[in-house]
Amino acid sequence: xxxxxxxxxxxxxxxxxxxxxxxxxxxxxxxxxxxxxxxxxxxxxxxxxxxxxxxxxxxxxxxxxxxxxxxxxxxxxxxxxxxxxxxxxxxxxxxxxxxxxxxxxxxxxxxxxxxxxxxxxxx
Amino acid sequence: xxxxxxxxxxxxxxxxxxxxxxxxxxxxxxxxxxxxxxxxxxxxxxxxxxxxxxxxxxxxxxxxxxxxxxxxxxxxxxxxxxxxxxxxxxxxxxxxxxxxxxxxxxxxxxxx
Numbered sequence: 001x002x003x004x005x006x007x008x009x010x011x012x013x014x015x016x017x018x019x020x021x022x023x024x025x026x027x028x029x030x031x032x033x034x035x036x037x038x039x040x041x042x043x044x045x046x047x048x049x050x051x052x053x054x055x056x057x058x059x060x061x062x063x064x065x066x067x068x069x070x071x072x073x074x075x076x077x078x079x080x081x082x083x084x085x086x087x088x089x090x091x092x093x094x095x096x097x098x099x100x101x102x103x104x105x106x107x108x109x110x111x112x113x114x115x116x117x118x119x120x121x122x123x
Numbered sequence: 124x125x126x127x128x129x130x131x132x133x134x135x136x137x138x139x140x141x142x143x144x145x146x147x148x149x150x151x152x153x154x155x156x157x158x159x160x161x162x163x164x165x166x167x168x169x170x171x172x173x174x175x176x177x178x179x180x181x182x183x184x185x186x187x188x189x190x191x192x193x194x195x196x197x198x199x200x201x202x203x204x205x206x207x208x209x210x211x212x213x214x215x216x217x218x219x220x221x222x223x224x225x226x227x228x229x230x231x232x233x234x235x
Contacts, residue, residue: 039172046215046226046227046228047164047166047172047215047217047226047229048226049217049223049224049225049226060222061222062222062223063222063223064223096172106178106181107158107160107177107178107219108174108177108181108183109160109162109174109177109217109219110162110164110172110174110217111174111177111183113171113172113173114171115170115171116171
């Protein structure tokens, strides 16, 4: 079965760079149509999509955060890494990674999610 | 950005009764490929979101048939035919036709 798990620091200081890792199993990020995305959720607030990387290494970023985000993958190790620079207290949130698999006939977008990892930005 | 507006923001439902959530997008979600990229997720308390409905009306694997989705263009609805206690949580709609992919603000469903 498909599983994803996020890992990374729970506390970062303002201006620091956050690095989060999504380790997954049950699928390959070299399979056509597969992608892994990152979504975050500030405490008590709604979901916000951040970035996604496709099986062919194509990447998509939220335009408002694009200058601060980098998403990469290591297909052999089944992991995806998201880095976010210049962290600010408003970036305090739970960060989720999620699986996406779309074909020409169906696209159950973000069908599997990790449990999320909380990140607090504070000095 | 496409704005997704959900109504109501909260809903209190008696078990066994129906419930309905509306999601309106600021632009049409109908793609030139003929598909409409509208999704519904449920986030149960303390859990990550789970996919309920994809492309307006397709139930994801394992989702009970009391959940149904409908709509077209910019107006969409999620219906629960008979609410059960396990359906409590926050429901989100999401669009993926245009970057950035955006979510609604969420509708909190509780049991009376």
